[in-house]
Amino acid sequence: xxxxxxxxxxxxxxxxxxxxxxxxxxxxxxxxxxxxxxxxxxxxxxxxxxxxxxxxxxxxxxxxxxxxxxxxxxxxxxxxxxxxxxxxxxxxxxxxxxxxxxxxxxxxxxxxxxxxxxxxxxxxxxxxxxxxxxxxxxxxxxxxxxxxxxxxxxxxxxxxxxxxxxxxxxxxxxxxxxxxxxxxxxxxxxxxxxxxxxxxxxxxxxxxxxxxxxxxxxxxxxxxxxxxxxxxxxxxxxxxxxxxxxxxxxxxxxxxxxxxxxxxxxxxxxxxxxxxxxxxxxxxxxxxxxxxxxxxxxxxxxxxxxxxxxxxxxxxxxxxxxxxxxxxxxxxxxxxxxxxxxxxxxxxxxxxxxxxxxxxxxxxxxxxxxxxxxxxxxxxxxxxxxxxxxxxxxxxxxxxxxxxxxxxxxxxxxxxxxxxxxxxxxxxxxxxxxxxxxxxxxxxxxxxxxxxxxxxxxxxxxxxxxxxxxxxxxxxxxxxxxxxxxxxxxxxxxxxxxxxxxxxxxxxxxxxxxxxxxxxxxxxxxxxxxxxxxxxxxxxxxxxxxxxxxxxxxxxxxxxxxxxxxxxxxxxxxxxxxxxxxxxxxxxxxxxxxxxxxxxxxxxxxxxxxxxxxxxxxxxxxxxxxxxxxxxxxxxxxxxxxxxxxxxxxxxxx
Amino acid sequence: xxxxxxxxxxxxxxxxxxxxxxxxxxxxxxxxxxxxxxxxxxxxxxxxxxxxxxxxxxxxxxxxxxxxxxxxxxxxxxxxxxxxxxxxxxxxxxxxxxxxxxxxxxxxxxxxxxxxxxxxxxxxxxxxxxxxxxxxxxxxxxxxxxxxxxxxxxxxxxxxxxxxxxxxxxxxxxxxxxxxxxxxxxxxxxxxxxxxxxxxxxxxxxxxxxxxxxxxxxxxxxxxxxxxxxxxxxxxxxxxxxxxxxxxxxxxxxxxxxxxxxxxxxxxxxxxxxxxxxxxxxxxxxxxxxxxxxxxxxxxxxxxxxxxxxxxxxxxxxxxxxxxxxxxxxxxxxxxxxxxxxx
Numbered sequence: 001x002x003x004x005x006x007x008x009x010x011x012x013x014x015x016x017x018x019x020x021x022x023x024x025x026x027x028x029x030x031x032x033x034x035x036x037x038x039x040x041x042x043x044x045x046x047x048x049x050x051x052x053x054x055x056x057x058x059x060x061x062x063x064x065x066x067x068x069x070x071x072x073x074x075x076x077x078x079x080x081x082x083x084x085x086x087x088x089x090x091x092x093x094x095x096x097x098x099x100x101x102x103x104x105x106x107x108x109x110x111x112x113x114x115x116x117x118x119x120x121x122x123x124x125x126x127x128x129x130x131x132x133x134x135x136x137x138x139x140x141x142x143x144x145x146x147x148x149x150x151x152x153x154x155x156x157x158x159x160x161x162x163x164x165x166x167x168x169x170x171x172x173x174x175x176x177x178x179x180x181x182x183x184x185x186x187x188x189x190x191x192x193x194x195x196x197x198x199x200x201x202x203x204x205x206x207x208x209x210x211x212x213x214x215x216x217x218x219x220x221x222x223x224x225x226x227x228x229x230x231x232x233x234x235x236x237x238x239x240x241x242x243x244x245x246x247x248x249x250x251x252x253x254x255x256x257x258x259x260x261x262x263x264x265x266x267x268x269x270x271x272x273x274x275x276x277x278x279x280x281x282x283x284x285x286x287x288x289x290x291x292x293x294x295x296x297x298x299x300x301x302x303x304x305x306x307x308x309x310x311x312x313x314x315x316x317x318x319x320x321x322x323x324x325x326x327x328x329x330x331x332x333x334x335x336x337x338x339x340x341x342x343x344x345x346x347x348x349x350x351x352x353x354x355x356x357x358x359x360x361x362x363x364x365x366x367x368x369x370x371x372x373x374x375x376x377x378x379x380x381x382x383x384x385x386x387x388x389x390x391x392x393x394x395x396x397x398x399x400x401x402x403x404x405x406x407x408x409x410x411x412x413x414x415x416x417x418x419x420x421x422x423x424x425x426x427x428x429x430x431x432x433x434x435x436x437x438x439x440x441x442x443x444x445x446x447x448x449x450x451x452x453x454x455x456x457x458x459x460x461x462x463x464x465x466x467x468x469x470x471x472x473x474x475x476x477x478x479x480x481x482x483x484x485x486x487x488x489x490x491x492x493x494x495x496x497x498x499x500x501x502x503x504x505x506x507x508x509x510x511x512x513x514x515x516x517x518x519x520x521x522x523x524x525x526x527x528x529x530x531x532x533x534x535x536x537x538x539x540x541x542x543x544x545x546x547x548x549x550x551x552x553x554x555x556x557x558x559x560x561x562x563x564x565x566x567x568x569x570x571x572x573x574x575x576x577x578x579x580x581x582x583x584x585x586x587x588x589x590x591x592x593x594x595x596x597x598x599x600x601x602x603x604x605x606x607x608x609x610x611x612x613x614x615x616x617x618x619x620x621x622x623x624x625x626x627x628x629x630x631x632x633x634x635x636x637x638x639x640x641x642x643x644x645x646x647x648x649x650x651x652x653x654x
Numbered sequence: 655x656x657x658x659x660x661x662x663x664x665x666x667x668x669x670x671x672x673x674x675x676x677x678x679x680x681x682x683x684x685x686x687x688x689x690x691x692x693x694x695x696x697x698x699x700x701x702x703x704x705x706x707x708x709x710x711x712x713x714x715x716x717x718x719x720x721x722x723x724x725x726x727x728x729x730x731x732x733x734x735x736x737x738x739x740x741x742x743x744x745x746x747x748x749x750x751x752x753x754x755x756x757x758x759x760x761x762x763x764x765x766x767x768x769x770x771x772x773x774x775x776x777x778x779x780x781x782x783x784x785x786x787x788x789x790x791x792x793x794x795x796x797x798x799x800x801x802x803x804x805x806x807x808x809x810x811x812x813x814x815x816x817x818x819x820x821x822x823x824x825x826x827x828x829x830x831x832x833x834x835x836x837x838x839x840x841x842x843x844x845x846x847x848x849x850x851x852x853x854x855x856x857x858x859x860x861x862x863x864x865x866x867x868x869x870x871x872x873x874x875x876x877x878x879x880x881x882x883x884x885x886x887x888x889x890x891x892x893x894x895x896x897x898x899x900x901x902x903x904x905x906x907x908x909x910x911x912x913x914x915x916x917x918x919x920x921x922x923x924x925x926x927x928x929x930x931x932x933x934x935x936x937x938x939x940x941x942x943x944x945x946x947x948x949x950x951x952x953x954x955x956x957x958x959x960x961x962x963x964x965x966x967x968x969x970x971x972x973x974x975x976x977x978x979x980x981x982x983x984x985x986x987x988x989x990x991x992x993x994x995x996x997x
Contacts, residue, residue: 259774
């Protein structure tokens with residue numbers, strides 16, 4: 001407490017921190033070099049150091065579940081959710097439940113999607129969203145896709161409502177926000193599977209569990225965006241509301257929330273995308289639908305069908321993303337006075353006419369109502385042929401690449417990581433922390449890494465760490481130059497950003513299809529997926545960083561006679577580096593998520609253990625593993641953001 | 655007017671930002687300077703401000719950014735709580751009002767215009783202007799009728815259904831002005847209303863504003879950092895520095911007789927002939943008044959420049975608008991002002 005009372009010196013001492021940090025890093029290297037002389041307790045975490053966190057968590061969960069009877073509450077809630085899902089399931093694909101009026105003909109839904117797309121974003125969006133549903137129906141995936149959609153349609157509004165309420169509370173009560181923030185930080189870096197195990201314990205398996213895990217997973221970004229939006233409302237708007245004599249409630253309802261509309265709707269967009277990603281993955285806990293089919297087909301290596309489903313998921317993702325974003329950024333437009341009502345409500349009338357037509361068609365033509373699996377088109381033969389042909393062509397290359405990677409890089413790297421004494425790793429991380437953010441960051445790093453060591457999963461964590469290191473380095477080696485190249489011209493940058501944006505909306509599961517196709521089911525495939533997934537943010541932030549360099553600085557460099565290369569190295573890259581660092585940070589986060597998801601195609605890291613915990617519904621183990629992953633992510637996040645912020649301040653940009 | 659109660663009066667108003675400004679202020683014995691306060695870890699936005707604003711008066715508060723003028727006007731409307739001192743509006747201590755009382759006051763007595771317009775983006779022009787009426791629960795037809803009146807008043811007819819985004823900056827501020835006038839407030843606060851506008855539009859809006867003021871005759875507190883704007887509009891100007899008022903006076907007197915060095919520096923580059931009025935410069939009529947055409951008391955020295963040079967009399971009669979003799983202007987004094995020489 002006495003420390004806190006003394007005001008910090010106005011200027012930090014970065015040089016001193018640097019030197020101390022370097023000394024600690026040197027000490028770490030020495031520790032590693034002297035491994036033979038080290039006692040066992042410094043090489044691997046000794047037994048007394050490992051705490052039975054898993055047992056404690058299991059005990060707590062058992063207490064909550066049985067002794068406190070929380071399970072009745074969660075089951076009741078789950079039943080409520082299930083009731084809602086049954087309604088949507090009946091409407092969308094005719095599940096035999098109340099209200100028993102479904103299924104709605106696919107033509108009606110496709111037309112509705114098209115009109116919504118048109119209302120939000122014109123012809124192109126109409127074509128995209130209408131076309132997506134036509135594709136789904138024609139390819140005979142209607143029922144699976146609607147199983148997925150029936151859960152999304154229930155989960156998204158619930159997650160939005162929950163996020164909105166929590167966001168409002170966090171904004172209103174700073175103390176609640178102070179508690180909520182670290183929880184959200186951890187929640188947003190926990191891998192998907194870590195959410196599933198507690199849900200299985202409390203709810204069980206099936207669609208309702210899928211819906212609930214989706215709600216839980218999708219809520220944090222909504223809370224974040226709500227708080228952000230409310231805080232960003234200009235004080236003048238609030239003052240103007242006050243001067244108009246608004247009560248607090250009126251102020252919130254009429255001034256704050258409408259002004260924060262865009263942020264809140266961006267939150268809705270994130271909820272939708274997170275829901276889609278989670279719903280697909282929830283196939284691991286018995287959620288039927290597209291994810292389940294994809295999982296089965298991938299495991300059976302039926303590539304053609306997998307690609308078909310992959311395309312469906314991607315199309316759905318792009319449609320949902322574009323529509324919700326268009327909604328978020330839509331600005332109100334007025335009608336000229338005297339515009340008749342049928343012009344004002346033109347779209348509504350067109351929609352009514354179109355669905356009337358669709359209903360009529362469906363009544364007379366069975367194919368317009370429902371396309372049976374046998375009647376459906378399929379491209380799987382063609383896809384399969386294409387894949388086979390490509391594999392014949394690429395097989396020698398992929399085989400060579402695979403064996404080269406395994407023998408010369410992956411195995412040696414893994415061995416090196418495993419060989420490192422854990423004390424040396426901890427010291428090293430503390431040193432890096434000290435260099436970047438002084439004693440505080442050193443402590444943060446030490447705490448996160450120390451907790452991982454205490455969890456008893458040190459060796460597995462090191463395997464994950466080695467895969468991440470390798471994947472991130474490769475992602476950077478590809479993504480950075482790609483970003484630099486793309487940022488050279490306005491048009492290229494725009495296209496590249498569009499591709500990155502689109503790729504980021506894909507559920508992570510999708511990335512497994514091409515790598516499994518190329519490399520089969522093994523850890524090279526897993527790392528391949530991680531690299532492809534991680535490259536996206538890398539490329540994107542490189543472009544954004546380079547394009548964000550103030551133009552007058554580039555003009556100054558031009559007038560100093562700098563060549564293109566000189567400009568890149570002396571002006572653009574240094575100024576873009578803080579932003580690129582944010583990209584690296586995201587790459588690490590994405591890679592961590594992907595490594596865990598990719599576990600089911602064969603890795604031996606934390607992810608594999610997580611899969612085991614999931615199949616054994618071992619909450620304690622699952623959460624401990626999840627937290628290990630989260631801590632790795634949070635450590636990198638802390639260092640990268642700290643560095644980036646300091647650097648930005650030093651450069652005097654934003 | 656002199657004996658009338660002031661509409662707004664503040665007495666010893668302090669506003670400090672920091673951890674526990676009340677106890678700090680209670681602890682210091684004499685009046686601390688801006689520097690003293692800063693050294694103690696506080697930021698002073700208003701220091702011992704005492705000010706009376708009469709009914710129908712237009713007071714312009716002027717100062718550089720960070721001088722506390724925005725905070726002061728927010729103390730007057732209680733958008734910020736004062737650290738110490740009292741603000742009285744129509745003989746009512748607004749610091750003592752509870753939330754409902756404050757809301758009532760704002761719903762019926764006050765209007766405010768903001769620098770960045772502060773319009774609600776999801777509402778049309780009409781809905782924005784009707785917003786304060788809606789807040790106090792007026793019924794739909796009444797508020798629509800009233801809002802349409804005010805929109806007409808500020809010259810935005812035909813744009814009622816536009817959204818703020820679809821309007822230019824000047825038009826948006828007209829909406830802001832219309833909204834602040836919708837409840838027919840007695841007191842009108844304007845916080846740098848024209849600062850975010852282009853110079854040409856600004857000029858146009860000032861003319862518009864003067865027209866409205868002529869018509870409505872409200873008590874106005876107008877904030878600006880633009881001295882020309884202040885001179886153009888003000889009955890009285892209050893010049894602020896570091897949260898304290900350096901001088902409150904009519905433009906003529908501020909220009910001719912700056913109270914502090916700071917004010918003197920402020921008016922250095924001002925062409926006094928454009929500001930000082932003949933009526934202000936004139937002395938009382940002693941003995942026989944000079945004969946001949948009088949000059950108008952409301953004319954600036956610049957307005958009568960030609961006469962001053964051509965008329966050879968040493969003393970000129972000054973008459974008010976009704977033609978009554980109100981004073982005698984020494985030609986030499988007026989010429990000194992005209993040519994920027996110290997009398």
